[in-house]
Amino acid sequence: MALRVLLFVWIAGALLAGFLWAPTVENLGETTRVLYFHIPSAWIAVLALAWSMLHSLLYLRTRRLEHDDQAAAAAELGILFCIGATASGSLWARAQWGSYWNWDPRETSIFFVLLIYGAYLALRSAVEGDERRARLAAIYSAIAFVAVPFLMFVVPRIYATLHPSPILPQQGEKTGMDPRIRWSFLAMLVGFTGLFFWMMSLRVRVTRAERRRLETREAGA
Amino acid sequence: MPPNGSSSVAAVWAILRKECRSEWRTRYGLNAALLFAVATLTGVSFAVGRLPDRTDLLSALLWVVLLFASLASLAHAFVKEVEGHTLTLLRLVASPTAIALGKLLFNLLFLGVLEVVTVPLFLILMGGPPPRWGAFLLVLGLGSLALAATTTLVGAVVSQTRGRGALFAAVSLPLLMVVLAAGVSGLRAQWDGNPIGPDVRLLAAYAAAVLGASVLLYDHLWED
Numbered sequence: 001m002a003l004r005v006l007l008f009v010w011i012a013g014a015l016l017a018g019f020l021w022a023p024t025v026e027n028l029g030e031t032t033r034v035l036y037f038h039i040p041s042a043w044i045a046v047l048a049l050a051w052s053m054l055h056s057l058l059y060l061r062t063r064r065l066e067h068d069d070q071a072a073a074a075a076e077l078g079i080l081f082c083i084g085a086t087a088s089g090s091l092w093a094r095a096q097w098g099s100y101w102n103w104d105p106r107e108t109s110i111f112f113v114l115l116i117y118g119a120y121l122a123l124r125s126a127v128e129g130d131e132r133r134a135r136l137a138a139i140y141s142a143i144a145f146v147a148v149p150f151l152m153f154v155v156p157r158i159y160a161t162l163h164p165s166p167i168l169p170q171q172g173e174k175t176g177m178d179p180r181i182r183w184s185f186l187a188m189l190v191g192f193t194g195l196f197f198w199m200m201s202l203r204v205r206v207t208r209a210e211r212r213r214l215e216t217r218e219a220g221a
Numbered sequence: 222m223p224p225n226g227s228s229s230v231a232a233v234w235a236i237l238r239k240e241c242r243s244e245w246r247t248r249y250g251l252n253a254a255l256l257f258a259v260a261t262l263t264g265v266s267f268a269v270g271r272l273p274d275r276t277d278l279l280s281a282l283l284w285v286v287l288l289f290a291s292l293a294s295l296a297h298a299f300v301k302e303v304e305g306h307t308l309t310l311l312r313l314v315a316s317p318t319a320i321a322l323g324k325l326l327f328n329l330l331f332l333g334v335l336e337v338v339t340v341p342l343f344l345i346l347m348g349g350p351p352p353r354w355g356a357f358l359l360v361l362g363l364g365s366l367a368l369a370a371t372t373t374l375v376g377a378v379v380s381q382t383r384g385r386g387a388l389f390a391a392v393s394l395p396l397l398m399v400v401l402a403a404g405v406s407g408l409r410a411q412w413d414g415n416p417i418g419p420d421v422r423l424l425a426a427y428a429a430a431v432l433g434a435s436v437l438l439y440d441h442l443w444e445d
Binding site for chain 1: 371374375378379381382383384388391392394395396398399423426427430431434435438441442444
């Protein structure tokens with residue numbers, strides 16, 4: 001309970017800081033502020049994918065359904081944040097680059113991540129039986145885990161990027177980012193990560209409760 | 222089944238022979254796939270006409286035709302076992318890995334036959350410039366290997382779900398984007414006289430990675 005309140009206050013504070021305290025960047029104007037939603041969402045989309053794949057592999061090793069619950073919950077939330085990152089990025093691209101969608105490498109890779117999430121969830125919805133669903137979804141997840149790194153090599157070969165360079169400084173280079181923007185952004189990043197894990201724990205608890213209810217009903221019948 | 226090497230190879234070989242024989246009896250899968258490939262090719266050809274100097278379009282369209290034909294047919298190897306209720310018997314006589322490897326070899330052979338018919342027809346109908354055969358076949362071969370490895374694993378997974386056919390294409394596609402991108406870029410490079418090294422390496426690495434992961438995952442395919 002205390003953690004939930006802290007999370008709420010934290011995100012509200014980071015939002016206020018981002019909109020009222022942090023300045024905007026030259027040339028970008030007010031569109032700077034997409035930073036506080038867009039990058040944390042994209043980060044969660046990738047984190048959720050990694051989390052889901054990790055738990056899929058753990059499921060194949062241990063055969064404990066808790067790992068499958070984690071993998072499924074992470075994928076469901078991941079697709080949500082992924083859509084958030086794609087939509088906010090697309091709006092920003094419209095404002096800055098003049099078009100909503102241009103197959104920029106970043107757009108291409110996030111689209112690919114969306115496709116994998118979609119395929120994974122479509123596969124899950126088409127399998128009957130908890131064990132079998134968990135096993136087949138985990139196999140798919142493992143093979144997607146192998147495919148994802150290749151995209152980083154293949155996408156830049158096709159298109160050049162206009163996307164702003166990553167926030168973290170390259171070696172020996174200064175970001176030149178205003179510290180107020182950086183702190184607001186980092187606070188949002190932490191807030192989003194907390195939000196993701198909190199939402200996921202809720203989702204996992206709901207799944208477990210549903211399973212228990214089914215079990216008791218079957219036991220009663 | 223004892224897990225020693227020679228009998229596993231024998232099992233894979235037996236599965237492959239059994240696949241070829243049962244396919245040859247009806248030829249239903251191959252006929253459907255060939256007709257599908259030719260229909261796609263005709264559609265593409267009617268839609269855009271001859272493209273003698275557009276190597277970018279030619280490479281993309283060739284892969285689209287091949288991708289369509291394989292997505293329409295490669296799940297067949299597993300789906301027919303499920304629909305004919307023969308999978309249980311098959312699992313009694315061979316290990317999951319032997320079954321999957323046998324099916325993978327069969328799918329590769331299937332894809333090869335498909336390409337022997339489709340690719341020359343494509344080159345003739347679309348009026349493309351003569352390819353550099355060595356490079357052309359290398360890109361095509363490695364791309365087919367990656368395609369077969371991916372679709373065999375996904376086919377085995379999808380055959381155990383509801384709505385197998387529809388799901389197969391949707392679920393395979395995200396995994397095939399890399400093959401598609403590198404394959405198109407490689408074919409284009411060989412037509413334009415550019416080096417194909419990077420694309421060939423990418424295709425080979427992807428095929429090896431998917432094959433390696435598949436061999437580890439095949440054991441988990443059937444348990445109930």
